[in-house]
Amino acid sequence: MGVPQGCYRKSTAGRVAAALAAAAVLLSLASCGVMAEQGAGQRPASASTTAGAAPPSSAVPEVPAQSPVPTPGKGPACAALRCTSVLVTGDMLVHAQLWDQARADAAALGKPGLDFSPLLEGQRAYIEQSDLAICHQETPVAGPEGPFSAYPSFNVPPQIVAASKNVGYQACTTASNHTIDRGTAGLVRTLDALDAAGLKHTGSYRTEAESRGILILPTGGAKVAVIEAAYGLNGQYPEYDWQVDMLDAPAMIAKAKKARALGADIVLGVMHAGDEYASAPNAQQQDTAHALVDSGEFTMIYGHHTHSVLPIENYKGTWIVYGLGNGVTELSPWYVVNNEGLLVRAQFSQDAAGKWQAADLAWAPSVIVREPYRWCSVAADAPQGPCAGAEADAATRLRTRTVVESMGAAAAGARELIISAER
Numbered sequence: 001m002g003v004p005q006g007c008y009r010k011s012t013a014g015r016v017a018a019a020l021a022a023a024a025v026l027l028s029l030a031s032c033g034v035m036a037e038q039g040a041g042q043r044p045a046s047a048s049t050t051a052g053a054a055p056p057s058s059a060v061p062e063v064p065a066q067s068p069v070p071t072p073g074k075g076p077a078c079a080a081l082r083c084t085s086v087l088v089t090g091d092m093l094v095h096a097q098l099w100d101q102a103r104a105d106a107a108a109l110g111k112p113g114l115d116f117s118p119l120l121e122g123q124r125a126y127i128e129q130s131d132l133a134i135c136h137q138e139t140p141v142a143g144p145e146g147p148f149s150a151y152p153s154f155n156v157p158p159q160i161v162a163a164s165k166n167v168g169y170q171a172c173t174t175a176s177n178h179t180i181d182r183g184t185a186g187l188v189r190t191l192d193a194l195d196a197a198g199l200k201h202t203g204s205y206r207t208e209a210e211s212r213g214i215l216i217l218p219t220g221g222a223k224v225a226v227i228e229a230a231y232g233l234n235g236q237y238p239e240y241d242w243q244v245d246m247l248d249a250p251a252m253i254a255k256a257k258k259a260r261a262l263g264a265d266i267v268l269g270v271m272h273a274g275d276e277y278a279s280a281p282n283a284q285q286q287d288t289a290h291a292l293v294d295s296g297e298f299t300m301i302y303g304h305h306t307h308s309v310l311p312i313e314n315y316k317g318t319w320i321v322y323g324l325g326n327g328v329t330e331l332s333p334w335y336v337v338n339n340e341g342l343l344v345r346a347q348f349s350q351d352a353a354g355k356w357q358a359a360d361l362a363w364a365p366s367v368i369v370r371e372p373y374r375w376c377s378v379a380a381d382a383p384q385g386p387c388a389g390a391e392a393d394a395a396t397r398l399r400t401r402t403v404v405e406s407m408g409a410a411a412a413g414a415r416e417l418i419i420s421a422e423r
Contacts, residue, residue, distance in 0.1 A: 078349060081352065082349070083347060083348065083349045083359075084219040084221035084222040084347075085129075085132070085345055085346065085347045086130060086131065086133075086219075086268070086345070086346050086348065087132070087344070088133075088134050088135075088268075088302050088321070088345075088346075089123065089133075089135055089324055089327040089341065089343050090304040090323070090324030090327045090341050091136050091138040091176075091304050091305065091307065091324075091325075091326050092135055092137050092160055092328055093138050093139065093307070093326055093328065093330075094139060094150070094154075094156040094157065094160050095150045095151070096148070096150050096330070097330045097331075097370070097373065098116070098119065098328065098330055099114055099156070099157045101372055102114035102116045102157065102159060104372070105117075105118045113144065113159065114157050115159065115163065116157075116159055116162075116163035116328075117163045117167060118372070119163070119328055119373055119374060119375060120164065120166075120167040120328065120375055121167065121374070122366075122374060122376050122377055122383075123167055123327075123343065124168055125419055126343055126364060126377070126417070126419060127168035127169065128168060129345070131219040131220060131221070132170055132171075132224055134170070134171045134226065134268075135172045135327060136172060136173045136176070136270075136327065137164070137172040137174050137194065137201070138154075138176045138178055138304075139154035139155075139156050139176070139178045139181065140154060140178065140179065140180075140181055140182045140186030141155070141157065141158040141160070141161060141189060141193050142155040142156065142186075142189070144157070144158055150330075152234075153181045153182070154178050154181045155181065155186060158190075158193040161190075161193045161194055161197045161199065162197050164197070165199050169199060170200060170217065171201060171202075171215065171217055173202060173203045173270050173272075174194070174202070174203040174204040174228075175202075175203030175204050175228050175229055175230040176203075176272045177233055177234045177305065179204050179230065179244050180236050180238050180244065181234075181236075184238070184239045187204050187243060187244075188206050190204070191204065191205075191206055200215060202215035202227070202245075205242060205243055205244075208240070211242040214227070214258055214259045214262060216263070222265040222266050222350070222356065223263055224264065224265070225260075225264035225266065225267045225268065227270065227298075228245060228270035228271075228272065229246055229247040229248065229270070229271065229272065230246060230247060230272040230273070230305075231246075231271075231272060231273035231284065231305070247272070247273055249288050249291035249292060256292075256295065256297035256298055257297055265350070266348050267298050267299050268298070268299065268300055268301075268302065269292045269300070269301040269302075270301075270303065270304075271285060271289065271301065271303035271304075272303065272304055272305045273288070273305055274303065274305050274322065277337055277338065278308060279309075279310065279403050279406075280310065280322075281322040281323070285322055289301045289303075289315070289320045290315060293315050293316055294316070299318070299348060299357065299358065300318065300346055301318070301320040301321070302321035302322075303323050303324070305323070307329065307332075307335070308323060308335070308337035308338065309325040309337065309341065309342045309400050309404060310322035310325075311403055311404060311406045312344075312361070312363065312404050312407065312414050313412075314408065314412035314414070318357070318358075319358050321344050324341060324342045324343075325337070325340050325341035325342050326338065327341060327375070328368065330368075330373075331370055336399075337399075339368045340366065341365075341366040341367070341375075342364070342365060342366070343364045343366060343417070344361065344362070344363045345363075345364075345417055346361050347361075347362075360415075361409075362417035363404060363414065363415075363416060364417040364419075365377070365396060366378060367393070369387050378393040378397045378400075379416060379417060379418060380397070380418055381418045381421070401416070
C-alpha cells in the first residue's frame with residue numbers, strides 16, 4: 001500500500017516467473033447522479049436532488065412497492081417486486097497509442113481532433129442491456145488540444161470522457177492513485193469535463209461541500225448510491241485532504257449510512273486498490289471489502305486498479321468483484337493480463353421484506369486488440385466476432401474464467417454474460 005504504483009512497471013523476477021508459468025499452463029489448456037446534500041460550490045450540470053428540497057421535474061418517479069415492474073430488457077425476467085441492473089467496467093487508462101488511434105479514427109470519419117468512440121464501441125451492446133452503466137475515469141484530462149502525457153504523470157485527452165458518454169455510460173468514478181497527477185487544476189478540469197459531457201461522478205471533488213455529497217443515481221426501479229475510494233496517491237498529497245476519498249472502511253460505511261438515510265435502495269462500494277498485475281486480492285482489499293459487507297450497508301462491492309482481472313467472491317450473501325482489469329488501455333509488452341478486462345452486470349431485486357440483493361451476477365471477458373485499437377469481448381457468444389483470433393480469444397477467456405472463479409464464484413451462482421441470448 002505504501003509503495004507508489006504506476007502502469008507497466010516491472011515486478012520482481014520471481015513474480016514474473018510465476019505469472020509466466022501460470023500463463024503457460026492456461027494457454028496449454030486452452031489449446032485442448034446524482035449528488036444529494038450538495039454545497040453551493042457544486043456545478044449546475046451535476047446538480048440533482050438535494051436533501052430537504054423538492055426533486056426536479058426530471059427526476060425518475062418512485063415505483064410503488066407493490067407494483068411489479070419488468071426488467072426493461074436487461075436480463076432474466078424480474079420475479080421480485082422491483083428490479084434494476086447495473087453494469088460496471090475497469091480503468092479507462094489512456095496512453096499515447098490510444099490517442100493516436102483516436103486521431104486516426106476521427107480523420108477516417110472526416111472529423112477534426114480525436115474520437116475515442118470506435119475504441120469503446122464494443123461495450124455499447126452490453127451497456128444497452130443494463131439500466132445503469134458506470135465507468136472509472138482513472139486519469140486527469142488535459143484541455144482538448146493538450147499537451148497530453150501518459151505514465152507516470154497522466155494528462156489525457158478529454159475526448160475520452162465524451163466517448164464514454166456516447167457509448168452509454170451515465171456516471172464515472174474518479175478516485176485513483178493518479179487523480180492528482182496534475183494537481184488541483186487537473187482534478188477540477190476532469191470533473192468539469194465530466195459535467196460538460198453529462199456524466200455524474202464521485203470519488204474526487206472541487207469543493208469541500210461537494211465532498212460531503214453522495215452520488216445517488218435513479219433508475220426505473222431503484223435509487224443506486226455509489227461510494228468510491230482509492231488506496232493511495234502514488235506518494236503525492238492533495239492540496240486539501242477532502243479532494244480525494246481515500247480507502248477507509250469506517251469512512252465508507254458512514255457515507256453508506258448517509259446514502260441510506262437519503263433514500264438509496266442499493267449502495268455500491270467501490271475500491272481502487274490491489275497489487276498491480278496480480279491474480280488474487282491482497283489483504284487490504286479483502287479486509288476492506290469484508291468490513292463493508294459486515295456493516296450491512298452495502299449491496300455489492302467491486303474494484304479496479306490492478307490492471308488485471310481478479311476473483312469474484314460471494315461473502316455472506318454479498319458479491320465482491322475484486323478487480324475488473326482495464327476498461328481500455330494500450331497493449332502491454334510485458335503483462336498479458338494488462339490487456340484483459342472484465343465487464344460485470346448485476347441485476348438487483350427487492351424481496352417482499354424490502355431487502356435488495358444482486359439476484360443475478362454475470363460477467364463478460366474482454367481483451368484489447370490493435371491495428372486498429374479496439375475493446376473486444378471474448379465471451380462465448382463473441383457478439384462482435386473474433387478479437388485476436390480463435391485460439392488467442394479462447395486462451396483469454398480461459399485465463400479470465402480461471403481467475404474469476406478461483407474463490408467460488410461459479411458455485412455461488414455467478415455466470416458468464418451471453419447477451420445474444422437475452423436480446
